[in-house]
Amino acid sequence: MKTLTYLIISSLIIVTAISCGTKPNKETKTNTKTAAGPERPSDADLMAFKVYHHMHYMVTTAEQAGGTNKLLHTKQLPTEGTDPVVTPALDHIYSKVVVDLSEGPVTVEYPEIEEGRYYSIHITDQEHYTIFDEIHPKGKYTIVRKGQNMDVPIGATVIESPGDYPHLFIRVQVQTAEDLTNAHAIQEKIKLSSAGSKTLVIDNYIKHTIETHDVYPQNKETLASKVNFTNEDYLRVSQYIGVVAPKFGKTGNIGMFGAIDSDEPNSNNAEYRAAAIVGHLGFPLHHAFYRPFFANCNGEVLNGDKTEAYTIPYKPEGCGLFWSITRYSALTRNTLPGKNDLFNAYNTKPDENGNITITFSVEDPNDGTYWMPVNAGEPYYFVARYYKPDVNNLPKEPCKQ
Numbered sequence: 001m002k003t004l005t006y007l008i009i010s011s012l013i014i015v016t017a018i019s020c021g022t023k024p025n026k027e028t029k030t031n032t033k034t035a036a037g038p039e040r041p042s043d044a045d046l047m048a049f050k051v052y053h054h055m056h057y058m059v060t061t062a063e064q065a066g067g068t069n070k071l072l073h074t075k076q077l078p079t080e081g082t083d084p085v086v087t088p089a090l091d092h093i094y095s096k097v098v099v100d101l102s103e104g105p106v107t108v109e110y111p112e113i114e115e116g117r118y119y120s121i122h123i124t125d126q127e128h129y130t131i132f133d134e135i136h137p138k139g140k141y142t143i144v145r146k147g148q149n150m151d152v153p154i155g156a157t158v159i160e161s162p163g164d165y166p167h168l169f170i171r172v173q174v175q176t177a178e179d180l181t182n183a184h185a186i187q188e189k190i191k192l193s194s195a196g197s198k199t200l201v202i203d204n205y206i207k208h209t210i211e212t213h214d215v216y217p218q219n220k221e222t223l224a225s226k227v228n229f230t231n232e233d234y235l236r237v238s239q240y241i242g243v244v245a246p247k248f249g250k251t252g253n254i255g256m257f258g259a260i261d262s263d264e265p266n267s268n269n270a271e272y273r274a275a276a277i278v279g280h281l282g283f284p285l286h287h288a289f290y291r292p293f294f295a296n297c298n299g300e301v302l303n304g305d306k307t308e309a310y311t312i313p314y315k316p317e318g319c320g321l322f323w324s325i326t327r328y329s330a331l332t333r334n335t336l337p338g339k340n341d342l343f344n345a346y347n348t349k350p351d352e353n354g355n356i357t358i359t360f361s362v363e364d365p366n367d368g369t370y371w372m373p374v375n376a377g378e379p380y381y382f383v384a385r386y387y388k389p390d391v392n393n394l395p396k397e398p399c400k401q
Helices: 002-011 043-065 177-189 205-212 217-224 231-250 270-279
Strands: 092-098 106-110 119-124 130-135 139-145 157-161 167-173 191-193 288-293 308-313 323-329 342-344 355-361 370-373 380-387
Touching (some): 043 205, 043 270, 092 177, 130 157
Parallel strands (some): 139 157
Antiparallel strands (some): 092 167, 106 139, 106 191
16 A cells, blocks of 8 residues: 555645536547646546545455454654645544445444534445535444345445445544544443454455446456556556646636546546546545645745635635635645644634634744644645535635635
């Protein structure tokens, strides 16, 4: 997994800004060259790239968990700049499961928790499409293999998976550093039951997916044509995605993470779906809205040598649950060790106008604004995250307040 992860870190920038009114591109050109030179991969290559990366991740995660159908809890927020995830969120800790339905259903039971804390489940299939997501789950949820007669506990919510190996992602909000122990307590109350656990071994990611997953009809022939997709092919497509990544800054996660039949613009575009691997396992737009900023309001790339200040509403319009502003190094695509990386409604207070101002600078400005430290001479970027957004009234960017 490290090879693929570090490749993504070195060549890609997570691009999750959102713009309204973008229309799907139903005509996809192939084998054209970008201004930077790399030849555009075919739609089949882009689809195989997405599946290859996801299934490689599944093998590695199952190994870390000690097998399939086992909960893998993260216990620390990724604040020290070494996390293997590109642009890691600091809003929550994770619990992950590589689900194995080959011998029967899997049931996960979620505790009822206090109001005011974000808590969610997210299930992704083997083609990296979202098949289920929910905020504030409660009780039993049973995942079954579609088309098979599997026993389900009475009262459980049934989730049908088109494949034997869906991925379950659970997020528990951490509001402050002191709140981490409370999130741990919630993790420990999550229970999973299954027919058993196995070691997940896959020699050929594409072939395995075709054999264990009901590939969507519109993708079946395309994916089958790349059954011998290799690691060299993966690296080639990664290079292309790295070059074209900036263009997705205008459309972001629209079309990248939804269901196969999502009505989000660009959801049927192979290039957008492949670019989603930069933010692997991200949410569809209705669940979370991510807006990154790589440049200031004048279009200049953000750099630690220049002080920048941004004013935003403490209660952003169009944000249904909570928000956060997280800063990252553009060199590592990660947090800065030993420095504050995050501001949200839990560690800030509004001014007399209902706003907060964040200053990005090397030294503390000591002017009453919230200081976000940056490194002198180094480029950086920040990401605004809004959970449960109003998709028809998305929060405005700071430069347009």
